[in-house]
Amino acid sequence: MMFGGFAAEHASVSEYDSPAAFAAELEAVQFTDYFWTTRRVRYRRPAGSRRQPLELETSWSPGAMTSRFAAIDGARVEQPVAAIDGVPAEALPFLNEPFESIPSFFPWADLTVAWGDVPSAIGDREQ
Numbered sequence: 295m296m297f298g299g300f301a302a303e304h305a306s307v308s309e310y311d312s313p314a315a316f317a318a319e320l321e322a323v324q325f326t327d328y329f330w331t332t333r334r335v336r337y338r339r340p341a342g343s344r345r346q347p348l349e350l351e352t353s354w355s356p357g358a359m360t361s362r363f364a365a366i367d368g369a370r371v372e373q374p375v376a377a378i379d380g381v382p383a384e385a386l387p388f389l390n391e392p393f394e395s396i397p398s399f400f401p402w403a404d405l406t407v408a409w410g411d412v413p414s415a416i417g418d419r420e421q
Contacts, residue, residue, distance in 0.1 A: 301325060301337045301350065309344055319343060331355070332362060 303320065310316040319342035326336040334353040341347040349368065354361035364371040376383045383389055 301335075303339070303348075315343075319345070329356070 305316045310319070320339065322340050322342070324336075324338045326334070326338075328334055332353055332355050335351070337348070337350040339345070339348045348366075350366055352361050352364040360373060364373065374383065375389055376386055378386075
């Protein structure tokens with residue numbers, strides 16, 4: 295599978311002698327992006343003349359609303375369910391309503407599909 299995205303580092307004009315010096319320091323960066331049931335992205339930059347080494351890593355299941363994990367230099371990044379200035383997450387009703395399980399069956403009368411004879415296109419392993 296192919297995904298769009300990128301990692302970007304920014305620098306001030308006062309930090310490097312020239313844009314070429316900044317680009318030269320970034321030439322040693324390693325970027326890994328792969329997918330096998332989950333997606334994992336890792337950005338590693340060794341120490342340079344102006345910056346300390348940096349490693350960013352995250353992993354998630356495509357389609358999920360949250361990542362499995364995210365870390366900067368091995369330290370986990372906090373990922374609150376909701377972070378709103380002046381509103382505690384406990385006050386949000388949709389986050390604190392009692393859990394209600396979805397039905398364990400599909401509502402269709404049968405498993406046929408309109409686009410062909412593919413009865414396995416819709417599957418329910420609970421029934």
